[in-house]
């Protein structure tokens with residue numbers, strides 16, 4: 001299998017995102033329709049940074065909807081999502097959601113629009129590989145369902161774990177991957193194995209047709225061009241915060257050193 005690095009850590013990459021239908025931005029599907037049935041021309045190509053902010057808007061909008069708010073101003077939504085309002089207006093203009101001057105955005109319509117663009121209105125099945133400390137915590141978390149996806153299958157290699165049930169799902173052997181991925185129509189997988197196993201697991205997932213991977217293992221994965229990888233590393237996030245702490249301490253010490 002020809003492979004190349006295709007990793008996008010932490011959403012910082014700047015290349016245009018794929019279309020919401022999961023197809024290459026400039027590619028055209030065989031049937032000319034998105035997976036929701038809408039013509040692909042209706043699905044915009046978005047900057048990666050905009051795609052990364054859409055889930056934040058969605059989370060904030062759901063809170064507003066639960067509170068009973070029907071409309072929201074760009075300033076209010078931007079504040080709730082933690083971005084500046086000019087950036088929010090620009091992001092939403094890509095979705096052709098410009099709101100009503102002096103009124104704001106219709107909360108329900110904007111939720112529908114963002115869920116449509118993110119492809120969340122078809123509830124995606126996700127496989128989780130590696131059911132150790134981290135994998136068990138992820139598998140047992142009940143909050144994914146309300147965010148547009150659910151963990152549909154669990155895999156491991158440890159004979160002591162195979163057959164265990166977590167949140168009602170059996171832990172299966174990784175040898176069953178192909179069968180289950182096809183049965184559950186899984187396109188997204190989460191890797192929570194040790195780093196030394198992650199590339200082998202990735203190759204198996206790709207061979208089964210998985211095209212999006214969320215990698216928790218601290219390593220770089222090689223994947224074909226059509227596969228998207230995102231990496232989550234809390235240690236890196238903490239190291240970045242450590243840098244800021246270090247810098248703040250240096251700046252505080254500076255005036256004392258000068259005087």
Ligand SMILES: NC(=O)c1ccc[n+]([C@@H]2O[C@H](COP(=O)([O-])OP(=O)(O)OC[C@H]3O[C@@H](n4cnc5c(N)ncnc54)[C@H](O)[C@@H]3O)[C@@H](O)[C@H]2O)c1
Nearest residue numbers: 130132133134156157158192193194195197217232233234
């Ligand atoms: N990204 C983060 O912020 C973060 C935080 C904690 C842990 N991690 C990483 O997540 C991974 C899991 O951590 P953990 O503490 O749960 O480890 P763990 O050892 O408790 O669990 C790993 C599981 O993977 C299974 N496994 C090993 N090889 C496998 C294979 N080929 N196929 C399927 N399953 C396999 C093991 O049997 C085990 O159940 C590690 O790589 C760790 O470094 C990342």
